[in-house]
Each structure stands twice: as structure tokens, then as C-alpha cells.
């Protein structure tokens with residue numbers, strides 16, 4: 530066995546393994562397995578009832594097995610006797626077709642067949658709230674423009690340092706931490722890398738931030754829009770496509786240093802971004818971040834239309850430098866595996882069909898966007914997003930109809946659950962009708 534987990538446990542003092550996977554709604558599930566039992570689990574996987582999590586299965590399904598990927602092993606920096614493992618789901622001897630990590634691997638294989646490797650970096654914004662999640666933990670963090678606030682950042686030094694130290698220990702090459710644009714909001718950046726590695730790290734980052742915040746008496750949330758008047762939690766992805774050691778998005782002669790392949794990939798994004806919103810912005814709450822009215826800081830920092838630009842943060846896609854782009858549509862609820870899988874579905878379609886993204890827009894979209902005619906809008910709610918998702922030919926061809934139908938089925942249950950609850954807003958505005 531190339532990487533014998535039992536042997537590694539022995540060498541590194543690991544007493545327990547968390548065999549973990551992410552379901553369709555982005556929740557992380559796990560079994561805690563003693564090192565003495567890991568050999569069998571590495572071979573055969575840990576058993577789960579798939580129906581009990583967000584996967585399209587019934588209670589009658591046989592055991593779903595989570596087979597750990599030993600290359601994903603992370604020894605918890607704050608509890609080194611526990612080793613975390615991402616895993617791949619198998620049922621009836623076959624990969625579970627709806628498993629997000631499997632869906633990403635399928636897109637990675639498609640890119641590989643064309644000679645490409647996607648590399649990504651993610652910017653996971655989060656809020657630090659008090660224990661019960663009702664208000665911002667730092668009562669002194671009240672500025673109207675709190676972005677990069679040194680005082681508020683340093684009041685959280687102990688926690689931020691612990692998370693950043695952990696990333697240093699794990700070799701992620703973190704390079705900056707800051708207070709973001711909303712009160713109580715933070716962002717921490719580590720270096721971009723291979724898309725699957727970044728996706729596994731994205732899953733682990735969310736787990737780590739929530740866990741360590743809890744240890745400091747707080748609750749961390751990546752919820753897209755926890756406060757009406759404040760900037761929401763984005764999850765911007767920086768992307769570049771590589772052919773071996775060569776960045777296929779880079780062309781010194783190209784407009785803004787981006788190659789034809791790069792513009793075709795962006796063309797694919799422009800073509801399918803609205804249809805893939807159900808993946809990029811997967812919750813009811815997501816749609817309160819995009820298309821939002823201006824926040825107390827002066828800007829939402831989220832897109833409201835399908836446009837691209839140069840180094841300008843008011844558009845859906847920003848080209849901040851040569852050979853890469855930043856996709857700003859995604860929010861904190863996006864599934865760490867499905868999001869880059871969707872990026873590949875759209876981008877590879879763009880390359881295959883030589884999609885033209887049209888002319889770059891250099892305007893301030895927040896100030897002047899309303900003047901544009903014929904610009905594609907983003908869906909206004911999850912229902913509209915799901916309708917676009919299920920009827921998109923690119924989505925069906927890229928992801929396969931079985932997954933599309935499963936995802937829509939599960940998400941429609943969420944939408945129907947939401948719609949069956951009358952809100953306090955409705956009472957306030959309708960009681961006297």
C-alpha cells in the first residue's frame with residue numbers, strides 16, 4: 530500500500546482518524562475511527578446511511594462506504610492525535626454519482642484529457658458571532674467602513690494567529706489575514722494550488738475556523754448574508770488553467786495578458802453563470818447577497834449581472850492580472866467541490882465551443898449598471914436559479930442529467946420548506962391588508 534495509514538498513525542502518534550465527506554448541501558459528515566481499525570477502513574471504507582445526509586438516496590439503500598484518500602491526510606494542528614481524511618463515496622461497488630468530490634474528480638479528468646489542470650485559490654469570508662450566533666461577537670466593531678480595521682483585527686489576534694499558525698504548520702503557505710468590509714467579518718488567504726487540493730483545504734478551512742472560534746467562545750459563520758445592512762460572505766475563486774508548467778490563460782500579447790483559451794473559458798462562464806447560480810449560490814439566503822441593495826459600508830462587493838472586466842471589483846468576473854481571473858459570484862455557502870466542478874463545466878464548454886465573452890466592461894457597475902441594455906441578469910431567488918439550472922443544456926451535458934435531477938429534487942424540497950413558512954416580514958406588511 531502506497532500510503533499505509535496504520536503505519537503513518539504509528540509514526541506520527543495519530544490515535545483517531547476522522548473519515549469525512551461533504552454531502553450535496555455542503556455539510557461535512559464524518560466517522561471517528563480509532564487507529565487500530567484504520568487498516569480495514571482504508572481498504573473497505575467507513576459505512577454510512579446515505580439517506581441520512583443530503584444525497585439522493587432512500588432509506589432502503591445498502592451501506593454507503595466512505596473510502597478515505599490517504600493523500601488528503603491532515604493531522605489536526607490543535608489536536609495532533611486526530612488525523613482528518615477526505616473520502617470518496619462508494620455504494621454497491623460503484624462511486625456514488627452525486628458525491629461532490631466524485632463530481633469534481635470527473636471534471637478534473639475531462640480537463641486532463643484535454644491536457645489541462647485547473648488551479649484555484651479561494652477567499653473564504655466569515656463572520657465571528659457570539660456563542661448563540663445572534664450578534665457580532667465584538668461589540669466595539671461598529672464602524673460604518675470597517676474594512677481593514679486594525680483595532681478590530683487585533684482584538685481577534687489570538688484566534689486569527691491560531692488559525693494562521695495552523696495553516697503554516699500544514700504547509701498551505703498563508704500570506705495575509707484581514708478584517709473585511711462588514712463588522713465582525715474576516716478573511717484569511719493562503720496560496721492557490723491544484724483544484725482538488727484547494728477544494729479539500731476549503732472543506733478543512735471551514736471546519737477549522739468553526740472549531741477554533743468555538744474554542745474561543747464564539748461562533749463562526751460562512752452564511753452568505755447573515756445581516757441585512759452589512760456586506761455578505763463571498764467566496765471568490767481565482768482561477769488559472771495549466772498545461773504542465775505553462776499557464777494556458779497567459780498570453781503577453783493578449784488583451785490584459787489573457788490568452789484566447791482564457792477568454793473562451795470566460796466566455797463559457799458568461800454563457801452559463803446564471804444557469805450555474807444554483808451551485809455557486811446554493812441557499813435561499815444566497816440571493817440576499819447578490820442583487821442586494823447597498824450596504825452601510827457603501828458597496829455590496831457582490832455582482833448583480835453577468836459581466837466581466839479588468840481590475841474592477843464591481844463585476845462578476847475580474848481580471849486582476851495577467852493569466853488569471855477572479856470569479857466573484859460565489860458565496861460562503863457554496864459547496865467546495867461542486868463550485869470548482871461547475872467552473873470547469875462552464876469553462877470547458879467555453880473552450881470546446883470557442884465562446885466569445887463579448888466586450889469587456891470597464892464601468893462602475895454599482896453606479897452605472899442600470900444604464901446597460903441587454904445585459905444578462907442573475908436569478909433573483911433559488912427557485913429561478915434551479916429552473917435555469919435544470920433546463921441548461923451545458924449543465925446537463927457537463928454534469929450529466931442524473932446529478933442535475935437529483936440536485937434539483939433535493940433543493941426543491943428546501944425551497945418548498947422555505948415557502949411553507951410565513952415570515953415576520955409578511956406579517957408586518959400584510960396583516961392589515
Ligand SMILES: [Mg+2]
Pocket residue numbers: 652654709716763
Ligand atoms: Mg474579500
